[in-house]
Amino acid sequence: EASAKVIDGKSVAKQIREEMAIEISRMKESIGIVPGLAVILVGDRKDSATYVRNKKKACESVGIKSYEVHLAEDCSEQEVLKHISEFNGDPSVNGILVQLPLPSHMNEQNVLNAVCIEKDVDGFNPLNIGLLAMRDREPLFVPCTPKGCIELLHRYGVAIKGKKAVVIGRSNIVGMPAALLLQREDATVSIVHSRTKNPEEITREADIIISAVGKPDMVRGSWIKPGSVVIDVGINPVEDATSPRGYRLVGDVCYEEASKIASAITPVPGGVGPMTIAMLLSNTLTAAKRANNFK
Amino acid sequence: EASAKVIDGKSVAKQIREEMAIEISRMKESIGIVPGLAVILVGDRKDSATYVRNKKKACESVGIKSYEVHLAEDCSEQEVLKHISEFNGDPSVNGILVQLPLPSHMNEQNVLNAVCIEKDVDGFNPLNIGLLAMRDREPLFVPCTPKGCIELLHRYGVAIKGKKAVVIGRSNIVGMPAALLLQREDATVSIVHSRTKNPEEITREADIIISAVGKPDMVRGSWIKPGSVVIDVGINPVEDATSPRGYRLVGDVCYEEASKIASAITPVPGGVGPMTIAMLLSNTLTAAKRANNFK
Ligand SMILES: NC(=O)C1=CN([C@@H]2O[C@H](COP(=O)(O)OP(=O)(O)OC[C@H]3O[C@@H](n4cnc5c(N)ncnc54)[C@H](OP(=O)(O)O)[C@@H]3O)[C@@H](O)[C@H]2O)C=CC1
């Protein structure tokens, strides 16, 4: 008797990729250029390698050319900076990603700061975040995961203006920019974090909830106002003996309870996750259009 | 029967200036250098001239050397940029202010962007705002008015961590950075603006209220939770036939009502206003210490 509409991120992401593929062939036909995304991977972490492979596959699926540099775990920071500098100067590369985490002997901030802001398609550059926070200013890129959350609201026709929104979590990559985006769309935003005294009470007032915490099933049915819209960013492994891998992935929100109370909710997996990578492709296309003055 | 403690910004600002004067003479004695603040004024607006004069006087009162350039209303943007560039390169100048508004033939953003971030003591540079928004990053300067609000809370021993705070207004120079600052100190922050549906209800939940709207007496007694702390940034002229100038200044908060319900409140004038200029001096001293590696 779950009554909430399921916000199907997987299918929206697919639709967005199809729209992008059309745009990219139009670009190729009219100016002979396709967008390019460069990924720099350092070391041999399996999860990082998987992420990079998925990004490459997603690029190919829409016609973005991908470039990869794979460096050894013990290479120098200088070496990484050299590759960034080359990509910065290469007009066929429109976006540059450095897969995190970097080996501990490197200074992550140094490395990330070396990516020129016009190619920083993750949108994590502090200047970009400042532009996102300011009225009458425009960021060059909106960070991918929060952009994906808002895009889901838009595509499902959820009104934001004048609504009460609660963002749970305030990380630089999800919670904080999500709150700034909701505010740009004229929601009244409250931000809940680990020091908040009564998160349940505050969350229960929201018309829109975005949760990005990393705690399985933290947000219970009792936290949710009937009819509210729930975007669950959390991706959390929990033990599950019945699964072949021994675990399964759940969100921050107790889906079983929430789906009986909310009017719409994203599942985990298949909600925000697929949107993040679609938004990365979208930011890369934006960068390519801007660099080539293509409308 | 007003019960609220009056948060006396005028006397706190005086105390801060005294503390700064001591720091600045220590600096002068030990390294032979005093901080310098340059102000660029374009045109003949009376109010702007008054602000500039007040800033110069405040500088002198603590031992900061002030530099002024006064340009004609019809001078070119190029001319303004030339002076900014000179001040950028002048080691005796640690802070640069361009008095706003500029004449309409100039591009304000262009001009402000020309001030190097190390001397942008207003703290309005988007990169600086991004650093303020991000966890684990530090802005070079905290914008003066919101910094003054938080300083008042600190000096009056108001706990911020874990408290519910409501900021009314979200301008780039007051509301938005005030919300970011409260969040940095671990308050749970909600931001109310002109599109908020039920500002009264939301505000009534706050332990700490900062109002920066510009509407006389908008925040009534009924908006305030008993015992909360109210920081009123608004400076609004209202007609007053009994005053020699024909008007007097009031805040956004109806003081008469609020002072019976809040536990502490800033008056207008004499609350946040004097703090803004004290924080400008404080940012200039910070810049000078940083530039000269003086602790
Ligand atoms: N779908 C996707 O594509 C993506 C999913 N994720 C997932 O989203 C989740 C969050 O990721 P990320 O933002 O990077 O995580 P971080 O660990 O960086 O941030 C977690 C935030 O949650 C807050 N928090 C922690 N405990 C509580 C609590 N009990 N109540 C309220 N708030 C709390 C923290 O507060 P404080 O600031 O006070 O410490 C912090 O702000 C993770 O599950 C991650 O896997 C992340 C990125 C992309």
Ligand SMILES: NC(=O)C1=CN([C@@H]2O[C@H](COP(=O)(O)OP(=O)(O)OC[C@H]3O[C@@H](n4cnc5c(N)ncnc54)[C@H](OP(=O)(O)O)[C@@H]3O)[C@@H](O)[C@H]2O)C=CC1
């Ligand atoms: N003490 C001092 O040193 C200083 C005092 N001030 C004073 O502070 C006040 C605000 O200044 P400033 O921030 O520059 O002003 P702005 O006009 O730039 O911003 C006003 C903010 O108030 C919001 N607002 C407008 N109407 C309402 C309403 N009915 N309910 C809720 N919010 C509303 C606006 O919302 P929206 O974004 O939706 O339009 C906007 O965010 C002024 O009185 C100013 O004189 C300012 C600077 C320094």
